[in-house]
Amino acid sequence: MPGERLRVEVEGRSLELSNLDKVLYPDAGFTKGEVIDYYTRIAPVLLPHLRDRALTRIRYPNGVADKSFFEKNKPAATPDWVRVETLPAPGSTKGRETIDYVVADDLPTLVWLANLAALELHTPQWRIGAHPDMLVVDLDPGPPAGLRECCQVAVLLRDRLADDGVAAYPKTSGKKGMQLCCPVAGTQSADVVSDHAHRIARELEGAHPKLVVSRMAKNLRPGKVFIDWSQNNAAKTTVAPYSLRAQPVPSVSTPLTWDEVEAVAADGRRRLRPYTAAEVLTRVDEYGDLLAPLLDGGPELPTR
Template sequence: MPADRFKVEVEGRSLELSNLDKVLFPQAGFTKGEVIDYYTRIAPVLLPHLRDRALTRIRFPNGVDGGSFFEKNAPAATPGWVRTENLPAPGSSKGRETIDYVVCDELPTLVWLANLAALELHTPQWKIGAHPDVMVVDLDPGAPAALKQCCQVALLMRDRLVADGVEAYPKTSGKKGMQLCCPIAGTQDADVVSGYARRIAQELEHEHPKLIVSKMAKNLRPGKVFIDWSQNNAAKTTVAPYSLRAQPVPAVSTPLTWDEVQAGAAGKRPATRPYTAAEVLRRVAKQGDLLAPLLDGGPELPAR
């Protein structure tokens, strides 16, 4: 076996790891070995959010400064022990009717994916064969608006959702924006969930027209926060909590407390820069999984 490859056992599964010294985040000198280490250590809180969900990966074989590609289909050399599910592929760019998706239910699969430089992990809002059990709205700032304004909109949206009995849990996107994740009953289809999210976004836009936009046209976004309600569409996925992001540093989509969002709305952290892998590991050691309530289900969304 070449010197840059070696076999490991992970929970009884045999894997071959390679090129662990390869730098995937050049600005930070963060290597593939460190990516694997991060995903191994964050697995206890990450895996519950991936379990039973079709996984889309964004792979960066030459690091974040090199090329990348989306991967939905299980690659040809997928080990036999990796769970795959053949599922319909709405919106497939290659015109496929179905795709053999990877499902990341266990640590060996997560380590295998990290070794493939699958830095970003994205999931739909529903488990396989089920209706959406999470509603997600993406808050995307149009410059000069930034994360500070996203936090302001997040607070407005939280209060509006609470009026309907819907709890929202915030996280950073790991890039310039953030998301609100809401546990729901899993009894309504994606069109209902997307329609509800759109209705709330339009209400808030009407009430705060200088801060919020609900339409997708990019020419409307400068200086405002776009509430992207379409994340609940059947063809959409959202970056998973605790996933790395392809940024100059190993940034992470990071769950937040509402106190932190309040501080961000006032211009303090988290409005300054993304949280990194090392910071997120420390946060989880102290706080646990702030998004654990998403795993417990929630209410049905109100009818119009």
């Protein structure tokens, strides 16, 4: 029945789930209950990437075809067992000096957020109280460029970053683009990380001007891949690996193997598309967490 509530125990925490039959992805008939089930099953590989990071959510209380809202501050009636951290709010559009962020360190918090229809989970490139431990670049194709061109640029970026001793790990955005995530030492400021990403983006634009653009002007992007180096800014977040996205189907920001990326980059007949929640669970059974190396730290970036 509409409005029906279900009391459950999750790792010793009592939660009340509601409207489990509500369809949040109308084109796929994917319900809130299935969203909660996905986040519960993906939690072993997702939670390590959320742990100790301030969490921004995008909520879709009436599904992806209806209105959404960004949520950084803790919601009303947040349970007292949910971890909340009060942190500075760089770039706040509401003039706040601080925000009370939710931190999803455990499965009960993840289930509670899924029950609030927090479909998309976004995190910064650093843990609370620390410097960035990741360099992230977003690859945004300007039509008619698509995921194939993103794969070509991803390979170029991987090889250039390797020259600096930095390993890169690819994932889909869950929408039209890709991201590369690179573990770094966590000893340098966001400005240093952002400047390094910007410098490499400019280098690749100079070497491959028909494929790559590093400048943000929209009129420069058609047919090229924009390397968005600004993801490393202190006010930015990036969709977390394994997060759902608000698309017609329940697509997921999905870690990829370099073999997959290289195959698409080399062969115009091969296609890379966003993977769905069910497909990602199957991939994790096969591959484990392809982004696990991000959790182990990386090198300092060269400065010049």
